[in-house]
Amino acid sequence: MAAEGTGVRLSALLFDLDNTLVDTAGASRQAERQVKDLLISQHGYEESVADLVIEKFNTKLEKEHPDPSTKIDIDEERTLFLELAIRETNRHKPDLDLAKQCYFLWKRTRLQHIHIPEEVKAMLMELHQSYKLLLLTNGSSSVQREKIKVCQCQQYFDLIVVGGEHPEQKPARSIFQECFRLLGVKPDACVMIGDNLKTDIEGGVNAGVRATIWINNNNGKPDGESTVPDYTVKSVLDVKDILENIKCKG
Known part of the structure; x- marks a missing residue:
């Protein structure tokens, strides 16, 4: 006190x-909407499935605790989070290109807001x-x-x-x-x-x-x-x- x-x-x-x-929370929501629209309009995802991908991605972000003593590339790590979220949701094979497309759209949109x-x-x-x-x-x-x-x-x-x-x-x-x-x-x-x-x-x-x-x-x-x-x-x-x-x- x-x-x-x-x-x-x-x-x-x-x-x-x-x-x-x-x-930051508002900017993240804007970014999530862009990723959701991309998954639905360009990749044929159902809305509920796109929502689940974003939910799983956010769960992984919340557990992220970067160690300053290591040289992890944060973009690579977060792209992996999205790739895992997509795979866990859709039971598809890994799709790194889609994960990169979604992640960098998310990152760019968030920074813009x-x-x-x-x-x-x-x-x-x-x-x-x-x-x-x-x-x-x-x-x-x-x-x-x-x-x-x-x-x-x-x-x-x-x-x-x-x-x-x-x-x-x-x-x-x-x-x-x-x-x-x-x-x-x-x-x-x-x-x-x-x-x-x-x-x-x-x-x-x-x-x-x-x-x-x-x-x-x-x-x-x-x-x-x-x-x-x-x-x-x-x-x-x-x-x-x-x-x-x-x-x-x-």
Whole structure:
């Protein structure tokens, strides 16, 4: 929970990327629709079968945990996920060409729909006048760096830390400690802002940040084992008002 009266000035904000600053889930849905249309219109798939291919692909993505010590090509790995999803669904022989066609359509469409909204950009620029800003995002280096590039994140943040480039990702304390070191601040001078209770909120709490802000844009319901955030908002645009509240308590 928020530390009150620490005597340390609030000076840094740690932002998550996916589904905090950018609507990655929405971009993924757009990409899935394109793949579904391709399977149905060009390859004769029934709608229910195309839906199952996408469901199996997403299940494999959710279990994906890239090891930064290995040199796995993420595009090759995800193409394999789609090839397996197609084979498991249709009981067909492996079709690498179809898997590649579907995967790169999915990837291209998703990147086209990933962007930081203009009002969020304006908020970041305003906050940057008063705070150090650090982007802390989990995921493989290549995938996250592509998103960071298309969103032009560099202009809004002092530092960008990608979990897949470090030995441990959120919620590990070590990656938060690395962020504090890079920023040159103490944990209780920082606020962690993100949409994931496990990685962002629990990670921030365990690392000793001043406060955590949960972006609950899907009306999620924490379970009994979830770490309780200090503040909950529906939109990242509500963060400015929360920061004023934190400063008043500080």
